[in-house]
Amino acid sequence: MATDIKDTVHAVGAAAVMRLLPARPRLLALGEPTHGEDTLLDLRNELFRQLVEEEGYRTIAIESDCMRGLVVDDYVASGTGTLDDVMEHGFSHGWFNGSAANRELVRWMRAYNDGRPASERLRFAGFDGPLEITHAASPRQALTALHGYLAARVDADLLPCTADTLDRLLGADDRWTHPAAMRDPAQSVGQSAEASQLRLLADDLGALLDERTPHLITATSRDDWDRARLYGRTATGLLRYHYWMADTSPARMTRLVGVRDQMMADNLLAVAARGPGLVHAHNGHLQRNKSTMRMGGMLLEWWSAGAIVNSHLGEGYAFVATALGTIGHQGVDTPPPDTVEGLLYALPEDRCVIDAPRLATALGDTRPAPRVSPWFGYSPLDPAHLADSDGIVFVKDVPQS
Known part of the structure; x- marks a missing residue:
């Protein structure tokens, strides 16, 4: 069957990916099927370099905390801080900050920007919320940053509260980050009287930011205003997430994973508004179809960030999934020949780009079997969703990083 699909195969590169698409998308999403493998991140880095040099891309967004990402962006855009500090404090999720490939990405972006005018500089964004599967951050950082931005630039009478009121309602941060709250809604403060009041104040602060847009962009800059909007999105998203952490209904976990991807989608739409960007995250967050996950015996289904963004951008959004043959150090061995990965593994190339819709057409009624991974x-x-992606990047073998 491999002979039937060889016409869909191309060398990995920005030009090959672009040839799969009707036009240059505002967001080109490159998925990965596992985290923490520098082989995949090195490939992402090379693709980003080519997109910058050949296609005019200027932003990369990765599945990391959007607030911490500001530390990375300040460094690559203007040299604020040191590379070591940025790697320690600019990334969430343990597999990011220790990655040699992520360090190389940040170093290269800083070197590229050195001496260039602001309009030509590369930008970095984290697009995940300040969330982990075990807990969510306090809304303090985002909420107080939004309040501070507005308090310095609009009449005090227009503000819905003082900084002291916010501080009193927020209380100690460890009330919000209690790890037991993910499994026990009673441990969450998300539906307390204080949290309810904070949700209203966050809404009012966000509305004030929007209605004062002409003045604020003139008084500061579009970048500063964009950042304030990020604070507002993050504060309201976190307060919504904490609300659902305190919920006791059967919808609780579905709402939590849905709120997270909706926060991701809002951040990606903000990246798209700034111009063409490469997005890198798990396939499950970027795909156009519904995401599913088993948790505690329950099957959860929700719309991924990619599905939401695709609904807004249409052809302005493109999704290329990554698939792998083997990850020997994790016990993922040669794929069965009747799976998609098995068909691609039989090709001579070590890595290649596949035209996914054409591959689906070439396979016709021969529906490959789903591959089952021995490693979670x-x-x-x-x-079943081959044709829902614009392409597949296939990497035959992933060595230990």
């Missing part, structure tokens, strides 16, 4: 950390391709 790798998510195989779903053969």
Whole structure:
């Protein structure tokens, strides 16, 4: 069957990916089926370099805390801080900050920007919320930053509260980050009287920011205003997430994963508004179809960030999934020949770009079997959704980082 699909195969590169698409998308999403493998991040880095040099891309957004990402962006855009500090404080999720490939990405972006005018500089964004699967951050940082931005620039009478009121309602941060709250809604403060009041204040502060847009952009800059909007999105998103952490209904977990991806989608739409960007995250966050996950015996289904963004941008959004043959150090061995990964593994190339819709057409009624991974950390391709991606990057073998 490999001979039937060889016409869909191309060398990995920005030009090959662009040839799969009707036009240059505002967001080109490159998914990965597992985290923490520098082989995949090195490939992402090379693709980003080519997109910058050949296609005019200027932003990269990765699945990391959007607030911490500001530390990275300040460094790559203007040299604020040191590379060591940025790697320690600018990334969330443990597999990011220790990655040699992420360090190389940040170093290269800083070197590229050195001496260039602001309009030509590369930008970095984290697009995940300040969330982990075990807990969510306090809304303090985002809420107080939004309040501070407004308090310095609009009449005090227009503000819905003082900084002291926010501080009193927020209380100690460890009330918000209690790890037990993920499993026990009674441990969450998300539906307390204080949290309810904070949700209203966050809404009012966000509305004030929007209605004062002409003055604020003139008084500061579009970048500063964009950042204040990020504070507002993050504060309201976190307060919504904490609300659902305190919920006791059967919808609780579905709402939590849905709120997270909606926060991701809002951040990605803000990246798209700034111009063409490469997005890198798990396939499950970027795909156009519904995401699913088993948790505690329950099957959760929700719309991914990619599905939401695709609904807004249409052809302005493109999704290329990554699939793998083997991850030997994790016990993921040669894929069965009747799976999509098995068909691609039989090709001579070590890595290649596949035209996914053409591959689906070439396979016709021969629906490949779904691959089953022996390791929870790798998510195989779903053969039923081949045609829902614009392309596939296939990497035959992933060595230990």
